[in-house]
Amino acid sequence: MLRAIYNALWWIVAPLAVLRLLIRSRKERGYREHIAERFGYSRSRLPEDNAPLIWVHAVSVGETRAAQPLIDALMKARPDARILLTHMTPSGRATGEQIFGDRVLRSYLPYDMPHAVRRFLRAWRPSLGLVMETEVWPTLIDECRRADVPLVLTNARMSARSYKRAAKLGHATKDVFGGFARVLAQSPADAERLTALGARNVAVLGNLKFDMNTPPELAARGHAWRAAIGTRPVWVAASTREGEEELVLQAFAALGVDDALLILVPRHPQRFNEVAALVEKGGLRLERRSTWAPGAAVASAAATTSGGVPALPADVNVLLGDSMGELGAYYAASDLAFIGGSLLPLGGQNLIEACAVGVPVLIGPHVFNFTQATADAVAAGAAVQVQDPADLARALRELFGDKAARLAMGGAASAFAARHRGATARTVDVLMALLPE
Numbered sequence: 001m002l003r004a005i006y007n008a009l010w011w012i013v014a015p016l017a018v019l020r021l022l023i024r025s026r027k028e029r030g031y032r033e034h035i036a037e038r039f040g041y042s043r044s045r046l047p048e049d050n051a052p053l054i055w056v057h058a059v060s061v062g063e064t065r066a067a068q069p070l071i072d073a074l075m076k077a078r079p080d081a082r083i084l085l086t087h088m089t090p091s092g093r094a095t096g097e098q099i100f101g102d103r104v105l106r107s108y109l110p111y112d113m114p115h116a117v118r119r120f121l122r123a124w125r126p127s128l129g130l131v132m133e134t135e136v137w138p139t140l141i142d143e144c145r146r147a148d149v150p151l152v153l154t155n156a157r158m159s160a161r162s163y164k165r166a167a168k169l170g171h172a173t174k175d176v177f178g179g180f181a182r183v184l185a186q187s188p189a190d191a192e193r194l195t196a197l198g199a200r201n202v203a204v205l206g207n208l209k210f211d212m213n214t215p216p217e218l219a220a221r222g223h224a225w226r227a228a229i230g231t232r233p234v235w236v237a238a239s240t241r242e243g244e245e246e247l248v249l250q251a252f253a254a255l256g257v258d259d260a261l262l263i264l265v266p267r268h269p270q271r272f273n274e275v276a277a278l279v280e281k282g283g284l285r286l287e288r289r290s291t292w293a294p295g296a297a298v299a300s301a302a303a304t305t306s307g308g309v310p311a312l313p314a315d316v317n318v319l320l321g322d323s324m325g326e327l328g329a330y331y332a333a334s335d336l337a338f339i340g341g342s343l344l345p346l347g348g349q350n351l352i353e354a355c356a357v358g359v360p361v362l363i364g365p366h367v368f369n370f371t372q373a374t375a376d377a378v379a380a381g382a383a384v385q386v387q388d389p390a391d392l393a394r395a396l397r398e399l400f401g402d403k404a405a406r407l408a409m410g411g412a413a414s415a416f417a418a419r420h421r422g423a424t425a426r427t428v429d430v431l432m433a434l435l436p437e
Contacts, residue, residue: 002172006138010113014039017111027270030090037108040119044105046082052127052435055084057109060092061267061324062239062350063132066155068099069211069424070130075103077428078435084124091269091324098325112137121147128434130154134162134369141179150181150434154427155208157186158193159347159368166197174198181434184427187372203430206423207373209352214328219357222332225293228309229261229319229333233400236263236321236330236359239349240340245275247343247389249282252317254393257400259314263330265321267340267349272322284317289326292319331357335406336399338392339363348374355382356417360409362386362395376420382413 018035025032036042046053054074058064064087071083085100086109087093096106107124110116117140129144129151131137136153144151158166166173177183177198185191186207195202226234237248245264252262266275272288279286293309312319321330331337337354341347342364351361352373361383367374377383386392399406 002169003138003142007114010111010139014111014113024270028090030094033090034108038111038116039113040110040116040123042107042120042123044107044123046123046125052078052081053084053105053124054078054081054431054435055086055124055126055129057086057129057131057135058092058096059087059132059135060089061095064092064095064099065212066209066350067132069213070154070208070427071100071104073424073428074431077432081127081435084126095325109140112139114139114143117143118147121149127436128152128431130431133157136176138176141176145179151179152431152434153180153183153194153199155186155423156183156194157190157369157372158197159371160193161368163193163197182430184430186423189372205426205430206420207352208423208427209350209373210356210417210420211422211424212353212356214332214353214357218326218328219332221326222329222334224309225329225333228293229312230314232314233257233260234263234334235260235336235338235396235400236265236334237338238265238321238327238330238340238354239267240264240275241267241344241346242271244340244343244346245278248338248340248392249279249284250389251392251396253282254390255396256393257397260396260400261312261319262317263319263321263334265327265330265340269322269324272320276320276322279318279320285313285315286318286320287312287316288320288322290322328353328357331359334359336396337361338396341369342366343389343392351377351383352417355413358410358414360384360399360406360413362392364388364392377413377416380412380416380419381409382416384409 021031056067056071058067083104085096085104085106088109110120126149129149131153133155134157141151178200183194183199183202184205185194185202188204191202191204240248276286331354337359339349339351341349345366347369348367351363354361363374363383363385365387378385384395386395
């Protein structure tokens, strides 16, 4: 009965979903492109050969970047295989194009409607499907089972909050989670919750995000920016969400550190102009990364470090990170990093990349999507959890005033990230056993 209601609701929701795409396209044009793919129609045609196709679904930017080391490892392990990368957002698709170019095929994942999913599976004929982290679509799982496509929930996580919500559906969750061929969990707590929801063949392999590396050219770009900024104290507020920038600016106003620079990097590119207007409304001098160093996005490491970045004016208070795929560079340019999505009850964002760069991390109280990684980072001395804007300002002030503590925390962050690597190799070993020879 629940499945029938679910499918019926999709017939109602689908037209509204298309309308929402068109509305969102007013700020981000990509939402009006490839709409047919969202109903399973594809213009791509695979060659008529027996090469296996590995399909990896990564919803948006964070999942796409987390999937990079896994996809690279899969290509190395099975050079004869093709990779299909699917997304739900234009920013995720753009990130996939930026990272992989024409090395992978790409499409949007269809809406979770039986006929759309069947068209998708017939068009692409995947030998193996991987969905990242929390992507649980009942019809997709059911249709993959019918089509004999092994579907693996990879880098899987299940927060206590999401578990309580899913458990209310009772036996229906066992049909859904039991449809995965394998579930590869990030932590024992994730594995326990997923098993309780009906998942079978669950293994704890660690978090793929620990295997993400900041490319050397990106780190060099960040160091060049830092040289152009000078010796003033610099902190980055990364992956901030709607409503959170106001809180970050409150903390900045309360900081009380002369000539500190805030690098503000909103998570969603369609909000860049909105955030710029918010900063300027507060009377702060704003510079956009896109106008300050417009050529650096495509410059090589050698060109970036050769002095081609102009000095940032000393009266600039906020540098707006209005670019895609450069978060590692922003971290490399900073003394401290605050990870967004955590001052409001949004679940937090990934702190691992900042740790891997060796930047001390500050993060808010709302981290239910990254509970284990946050707890481990705090225990390792790599991160400090703050409760509100005033607490954020206090922690920033203390660390800016204590260089030895800041450097020790950065070293702990690097060691923490290095200690937890290896999930990619473990995941590939499991996946290879599911692919045809």
